[in-house]
Amino acid sequence: MDLRTEIREFLSSRRARIAPEQAGLPAYGGNRRVKGLRREEVALLAGVSVDYYVRMERGSLAGASDGVLDALASALQLDEAERDHLFHLARQSRGPGGPRRRRPAVTVRSTLQQVLDAISDAPAWIGNGRYDVLVMNQLARALYSPVLADPRRPANTARFVYLNPEAARDLFVDYDQVAGDAAAKLRMEAGRNPHDEELIALVGELSTCSELFRQRWASQDVRLHRSGRKRVRHPIVGRLDLDVESLELPAEPGLHLNVYTAPAGTPTADNLALLASWAATQQTLATELEAHNG
Secondary structure (H helix, E strand, O other): OOHHHHHHHHHHHHHHOOOHHHHOOOOOOOOOOOOOOOHHHHHHHHOOOHHHHHHHHOOOOOOOOHHHHHHHHHHOOOOHHHHHHHHHHHHHHHOOOOOOEOOOOOOOOHHHHHHHHHOOOOOEEEEEOOOEEEEEOHHHHHHOHHHHOOOOOOEEHHHHHHHOHHHHHHHEOOHHHHHHHHHHHHHHHHHHOOOEHHHHHHHHHHHHHOHHHHHHHHOOOOOOOOOEEEEEEEOOOEEEEEEEEEEEOOOOOOEEEEEEEOOOOOHHHHHHHHHHHHHHHHHHHHHHHHHHHO
């Protein structure tokens, strides 16, 4: 991924979505040739010269101070995720550029698998910013069994969403939102790690094979890993309306612990208990079959 292109397209897309009246500026002339704000209007709002802003939008953030970046974020009305993305891009601009690099393979500590296994009544799994599913507990494996049907490892939920859309639409009630979030979070990860070879390969694969991904990627939208809701149609137990907590692991930079729960006494809680029972039965059958074949 070319960092200057990422900066240029991000800033120009954010500028294009703001009408002058939204920024408290008079809209002189009825026939504006640009969509959204002009560059000189952004410069005025950010308190910098037009030439300086033009250089930034052309992809040069290396010399921009945090104060200038804050002013630019305010001028473009960036939300928290977009502001973080802007700072990630600036940080990458200040550091030495480099070729693509393969990040070291992540080995999740055995104690974290123990933590997951101790969570017996809620699906829980650990993933990275590329949407790789690294380790799961038994209930998460049951919940995401359609995702795990792809033999490639690690399983990747973004690949499932975009390259197996029929199965993904069956699994995720809010498929369009899930697809948008996946692209936006991958874009956020690209700002943090623009030279990550595996991330570049994944984005290339999705862009080549999915028109929907190309559209979502071109939007330049970004999202943070946050808490929320996920509605699933599971092939065994039916509808699950789940509360999602996504927690960063400070001792494992770049990894997130995802836990899905439901309030006690709800149909989803009952269905989760049914799914846990089914998963335990499947595990017992698999163990007995393995012992018989051995």
